[in-house]
Amino acid sequence: MLKQSFFEVFTKFKLHFYQEIFQRFQDREASLTTVETFCMETIQALGAPTVNEFAAFMRISSPNAAYKVNSLIRKGYLRKRQSPEDRREYHLEVTQKYTDYYNISTSYLTLVMDRITSRFSQEECAQLDRILQIISRELMPEVELPQKGS
Incomplete structure (x- = not known):
């Protein structure tokens, strides 16, 4: 069940990004x-x-x-x-041109995060944050990203 739920959320983020990109292609902006x-x-x-x-x-x-x-x-x-x-x-x-393009996906992520913080308690959000940090730092060793502030 957890696997399916995680996959569904990940897929929805991707699909929303694709919808926005295709809209831009239709408008000839991408x-x-x-x-x-x-x-x-x-x-x-x-x-x-x-x-x-x-x-x-x-x-x-x-x-x-x-x-x-x-x-x-x-x-x-x-x-x-x-x-x-x-x-x-x-x-x-x-460049700023890419930042504007990239904001297509980050704006939806921000919207969903705002909804999460409105829907769940501070304790639940803290727990989700802790879980996500463990996933990123410990369970995904194949992808090393620079640490923030480095």
Whole structure:
């Protein structure tokens, strides 16, 4: 039962995102392919990685990663920022254009979270938060994300 419930919630988040993206395609506002969307979500989650760090995380070749990054730069969703410590190194940063695009999914997440905090007690929300933190930190070791504030 728990497995089915979790899958249903996860699926609803994805489907809502797809509905919004397709609406944008209908209005001709969206210009990211599915693979580019995955790349951008990964770059944002990694917190300004280098091209090589992005390639390693995605398990693709550096030339393939560079090709995808350059396409995203041309479309205006990504930029390279030179590292102040090592001037030979460049970090990938999402642009405001991508942030606006990404807010399609985060705005629904925020709405659902607001509904959760209205529907459940503080204790229940704290318990849910504790469970989600355990899931993220202990039960999903295959996906390492940078810690907030790093």
